[in-house]
Amino acid sequence: MGVEQKLGNMGVVTTTLEQAVAWSRTNAMWPLLFGLACCAIEMMSAQASHYDMSRFGMELMRPSPRQSDLMIVAGRVSRKMAPVLRRLYDQMPEPKWVISMGDCASCGGVFNNYAVVQGVDEVVPVDVYVAGCPPRPEALIHGVLTLYEKVRGIKFADVQK
Amino acid sequence: MPDIQEVTVDDLKHLVSEKAIQGETMLLNMGPQHPSTHGVLRLLLELDGETVINCIPDIGFLHTGIEKNMEAKTYQKAEVMSDRLDYMNPVGNNLAYSMAVEKLVELDVPVRAQAIRVILAELTRYQSHLVWLGTAALDLAAMSMFLYCFREREYILDVMELCSGQRMMTTYIRPGGLWRDVPVEFEAAVRNILKTFPKRIDEYEALLTRNPLMLDRTLGIGRLTGEECLNFGVTGPMLRASGVKWDLRKTRPYSGYEQYDFEVPTRPEGDVYARFLVRLEEMRQSLKIVEQALNKLPMGPVRSNNFKFVPPPRSEIGVSMEALIHHFKLWTDGFNAPKGSIYNAVESPRGELGVYLESDGGPKPYRIHWRTPSFDNLQSIPLMAKGVLVADLVAIIGSIDIVLGDVDR
Numbered sequence: 274m275g276v277e278q279k280l281g282n283m284g285v286v287t288t289t290l291e292q293a294v295a296w297s298r299t300n301a302m303w304p305l306l307f308g309l310a311c312c313a314i315e316m317m318s319a320q321a322s323h324y325d326m327s328r329f330g331m332e333l334m335r336p337s338p339r340q341s342d343l344m345i346v347a348g349r350v351s352r353k354m355a356p357v358l359r360r361l362y363d364q365m366p367e368p369k370w371v372i373s374m375g376d377c378a379s380c381g382g383v384f385n386n387y388a389v390v391q392g393v394d395e396v397v398p399v400d401v402y403v404a405g406c407p408p409r410p411e412a413l414i415h416g417v418l419t420l421y422e423k424v425r426g427i428k429f430a431d432v433q434k
Numbered sequence: 435m436p437d438i439q440e441v442t443v444d445d446l447k448h449l450v451s452e453k454a455i456q457g458e459t460m461l462l463n464m465g466p467q468h469p470s471t472h473g474v475l476r477l478l479l480e481l482d483g484e485t486v487i488n489c490i491p492d493i494g495f496l497h498t499g500i501e502k503n504m505e506a507k508t509y510q511k512a513e514v515m516s517d518r519l520d521y522m523n524p525v526g527n528n529l530a531y532s533m534a535v536e537k538l539v540e541l542d543v544p545v546r547a548q549a550i551r552v553i554l555a556e557l558t559r560y561q562s563h564l565v566w567l568g569t570a571a572l573d574l575a576a577m578s579m580f581l582y583c584f585r586e587r588e589y590i591l592d593v594m595e596l597c598s599g600q601r602m603m604t605t606y607i608r609p610g611g612l613w614r615d616v617p618v619e620f621e622a623a624v625r626n627i628l629k630t631f632p633k634r635i636d637e638y639e640a641l642l643t644r645n646p647l648m649l650d651r652t653l654g655i656g657r658l659t660g661e662e663c664l665n666f667g668v669t670g671p672m673l674r675a676s677g678v679k680w681d682l683r684k685t686r687p688y689s690g691y692e693q694y695d696f697e698v699p700t701r702p703e704g705d706v707y708a709r710f711l712v713r714l715e716e717m718r719q720s721l722k723i724v725e726q727a728l729n730k731l732p733m734g735p736v737r738s739n740n741f742k743f744v745p746p747p748r749s750e751i752g753v754s755m756e757a758l759i760h761h762f763k764l765w766t767d768g769f770n771a772p773k774g775s776i777y778n779a780v781e782s783p784r785g786e787l788g789v790y791l792e793s794d795g796g797p798k799p800y801r802i803h804w805r806t807p808s809f810d811n812l813q814s815i816p817l818m819a820k821g822v823l824v825a826d827l828v829a830i831i832g833s834i835d836i837v838l839g840d841v842d843r
Contacts, residue, residue: 306469310496310839311521311602313473314565318591321568321584336469351842354474354495357466383514388499407602 291429298342298368299330299421305341306334307361309348312375312407316347319410329417338364343420344397345413349377350390362397370424372416373399376406449490450480459487466495470573470828473838477815477831479824486827489819491812496842504802508768509535509609510745512799517603519804520840522565525551525558525594526782528607533688534778534789535609538771539743547611547736548690552727553624554597554606555689555780556720560631561590562783562835563713563720567638570710570832574651579641586634593623610744611737621728628725635717642710652707656818656830659704666817667810670785672834675712676704682781689780694726706833713835743769768797777805784808784835808840 288296308316319326326332335341338361350358362371373393376382379402381391393399400423403416443455453459465476474495480488500519504512516531517524529551536543543551568583591601597616598604606613642648658668660678673680681698683691699715701708738744745764746757763769771793779788785807792801811834818830 307467309474310498311518314521315602317565317569318584318587322581323585323588336467338467349496349498351495351497353497354466357474357495361467383518384498384500384503386499386503388497388502409601 291427295425295427299424301330301333302342302370302417302421302424303333303335303340304331304343304345305338305361305365306336307344307347309346309350309354310377312347312378315407315410316345316374316413319413324410324414326414326417329414329421331417338362339366341365342368343370343372345372345374346378346393346397346399347374349382349384350393350396351388352390355390355396358393359396370400370420371397372401372403372413372420374403374413374416375408376404379404382406446478449478450488453482453487454480458482464827470831472569472831472836475812475831475836475838475841477827479819479827481824484823486819486822486824489816489827491815493809493812493838493841496838498839498843500843501802501804505799508797509771509799510764510768512802513608514603514605517605518839519843520782520784520787520806520808520837521602522562522837522840523558523782523784523787524603524605525554525607526780526787528605529555529689530778530780530782530787530789532607532609533780534776534791535771537778538774538776538791538793539609539769541610541738541740541743543611543689543738544735545690545732546615546734549727549731550612550616550736551607551689552691552694553724553731554594554604556723556727557590557593557624557627559783560717560720561587563717564590566713566783566832566835570829570835571642571648573828573832574648576642576645576648579638582634582637582641586631589623589627589630593620593627596620596623608737608744610740611735615736621731624724624728628721628728631721632718635714639714643714648710649707651826651829652710652833653705654703655706655822655826656833657703657705658814658818662814662817663704666814668785668814669810670781670783670807671709671712671716672811672814673785674698674700675708677702682779682786686779691723693730694723696723706829709833709835770795770797771799779805782807784837784840785811804843806840806843808834808836808838809843812836812841 373379378393381389401416401420403412405412460481462479462481465471466474476492478490500515504515516527519527564583564587568580571579594604595601598606658676660676663673663676679700684698696719699712701712741760746760750757751761773795775792777790779786788805790803791799794800819827
């Protein structure tokens with residue numbers, strides 16, 4: 274099973290630093306424990322026993338932005354909440370990513386009115402959008418895996434520029 | 435994007451005590467991003483050491499403008515918004531809204547539709563209590579409860595998905611009946627729930643009811659008397675845990691609740707533990723109602739055949755010119771409701787959920803107001819929080835079972 278059989282008694286693994294960093298980032302990405310509305314319940318479902326996001330190294334949700342790598346904006350963002358959301362984002366240490374979960378967070382959804390920010394990308398930069406109202410937990414997991422692909426593709430040379 | 439306003443103690447003078455101005459007590463913000471506030475509630479706490487002297491809730495972080503948005507849509511289309519109001523109880527919101535519209539235009543609902551409504555509403559109540567139990571126990575550091583409760587919740591969401599194709603926001607109950615009849619797999623799925631769930635409730639009880647950690651954290655905490663509850667407009671399990679036997683399903687039955695035999699659990703203590711016991715018992719009673727409704731589920735249509743207000747079945751549109759016209763008129767113009775106003779209330783998992791509809795005779799509601807139980811229940815928190823420890827405040831917030839979508843609308 275696993276790495277022991279594949280590598281046998283070699284004892285040494287060679288890889289590039291880029292790949293090693295990407296591997297560690299994508300296998301223990303801690304999301305911010307932060308729910309806004311309906312989508313937060315589906316986010317909790319994704320964390321709980323049936324869908325079990327700990328398979329992807331995400332069982333640990335951190336309530337403190339200082340300890341988290343990923344912000345899942347789960348729900349509608351009101352005008353009153355937007356500055357708070359931005360402050361939370363600013364408090365997260367680099368590198369950080371944002372998933373916009375659900376239609377309301379992505380584009381305002383059914384609420385095209387005075388109270389709701391029409392897309393959270395007005396406030397914070399978004400990496401992955403997940404569609405649905407609310408998205409199924411599978412859809413969120415797909416969004417997370419899409420983000421992992423993106424993170425694995427990060428080249429150090431691009432970041433340093 | 436508006437900036438965050440910096441607030442000084444002087445701006446809060448009218449809310450906090452003298453001591454806070456002089457700096458003897460500490461002002462502390464709890465939320466809007468806090469794991470135990472169940473959403474985006476912000477509490478301004480005035481603390482003397484570990485003791486809460488004042489607790490001032492600040493709401494509106496999830497204000498969505500749902501009422502205003504509903505007024506811009508026809509009666510049928512506005513219903514979609516109601517799901518997103520109290521997102522733990524979408525079926526109950528649909529039920530309250532549909533019944534209000536039915537009262538307004540005087541529509542009759544077939545008995546089969548009423549029974550299915552009851553089944554789904556009770557399953558939703560169960561599902562809402564499951565999420566409450568999981569998260570409230572999580573606040574008291576019982577991690578395993580959260581996992582168990584969400585395991586069971588999936589069964590109920592599967593039933594919702596069977597009926598409507600959506601897990602949470604079903605919009606399955608429509609004015610005049612249901613969207614369509616339940617599928618054939620429905621009965622087996624609900625029977626499976628009825629078979630497995632009572633044992634699961636026993637499991638929760640075994641884990642929590644006599645657990646000394648649970649008792650220490652909840653007994654005698656957040657006490658409210660029945661009179662205080664009534665003064666604050668507190669309804670639902672909180673009111674019943676304070677000894678007042680008031681449940682709209684019993685006192686003002688709707689949708690055929692009078693046919694079913696069930697108890698309204700009450701407790702005299704009015705503390706967090708009593709609320710826990712009342713909700714657990716309500717879960718058992720919900721299953722009892724579902725079983726009775728399923729056993730005598732009548733056959734027949736599930737939608738009113740008054741096609742002035744209810745869209746005709748899909749199969750008729752191809753063969754009947756009248757049906758085609760009705761369909762077209764309903765989905766382009768909507769129907770004109772008679773002038774007047776209506777208040778209709780149902781028992782949501784959190785209390786009395788009321789819809790006030792004002793019609794000016796047009797196809798859109800002139801004014802919709804939602805009387806949401808979480809909003810009224812939350813008002814009692816300054817009273818309950820006075821003099822408790824910060825850790826107890828967490829237990830109290832959990833016991834109110836607020837849904838911020840319900841508070842802020």
